Amino acid sequence: MTELNYPQDATPLDPSEVVGLIPTHITTRAELDRWEQDNINEALAWIEGHKPKDVLTESFMKLLHRKMFGNVWKWAGKFRQTEKNIGAPWYRIPIDLKQLCDDVEYWIEDKTFPEDEIAARFHHRLVSIHLFPNGNGRHARLMADILLETILNKPRFTWGKANLTESGDDRKRYIEALIAADGGEYKYLLEFVRS
Numbered sequence: 001m002t003e004l005n006y007p008q009d010a011t012p013l014d015p016s017e018v019v020g021l022i023p024t025h026i027t028t029r030a031e032l033d034r035w036e037q038d039n040i041n042e043a044l045a046w047i048e049g050h051k052p053k054d055v056l057t058e059s060f061m062k063l064l065h066r067k068m069f070g071n072v073w074k075w076a077g078k079f080r081q082t083e084k085n086i087g088a089p090w091y092r093i094p095i096d097l098k099q100l101c102d103d104v105e106y107w108i109e110d111k112t113f114p115e116d117e118i119a120a121r122f123h124h125r126l127v128s129i130h131l132f133p134n135g136n137g138r139h140a141r142l143m144a145d146i147l148l149e150t151i152l153n154k155p156r157f158t159w160g161k162a163n164l165t166e167s168g169d170d171r172k173r174y175i176e177a178l179i180a181a182d183g184g185e186y187k188y189l190l191e192f193v194r195s
Contacts, residue, residue, distance in 0.1 A: 011085055011130065016082065023072065036068075040142075043068040052146060055146050056101040056151075068139060073133075087128065115153075120186055124181040141159055158194055158195060160193075176188065
């Protein structure tokens with residue numbers, strides 16, 4: 001791959017991760033984005049046909065990532081083993097994910113937050129942990145939508161009705177909302193997810 005440009009604030013792949021690319025003819029970021037989106041569309045069709053139930057588990061999150069990116073990356077569905085510019089230390093990923101799933105189950109049972117806020121906080125923490133080498137934002141957004149539909153009985157988020165994988169004002173608003181959530185302020189993320 002010769003032109004792997006990343007949108008602003010995106011997490012670059014490690015050279016050891018880039019070699020996991022399955023379609024060897026890809027040479028540009030645009031081609032990669034297209035292959036990944038086609039794979040994600042297949043994952044969306046799979047979700048519609050299977051109506052997952054136990055979504056707050058490590059095994060489901062790995063399976064979903066594999067369904068989303070398994071035609072593109074050899075490491076799809078496997079937790080990252082490299083450090084990134086964002087995320088928990090790689091060796092803490094299973095521990096932090098288990099804690100997040102336990103927290104979400106508690107929030108739901110205790111009605112700690114409204115449903116939209118539970119899903120937004122879940123999304124934010126998934127992004128913060130950064131489970132995989134690539135596709136974390138897309139995976140975390142889809143996981144939040146699955147949580148909304150299957151457990152919270154709410155409609156999916158609209159996510160600004162934008163392509164958040166490309167640089168632009170919508171991606172900037174999304175990143176700023178995530179940064180505000182890092183500081184405990186979820187207002188902007190809650191506004192964005194339903195905009």
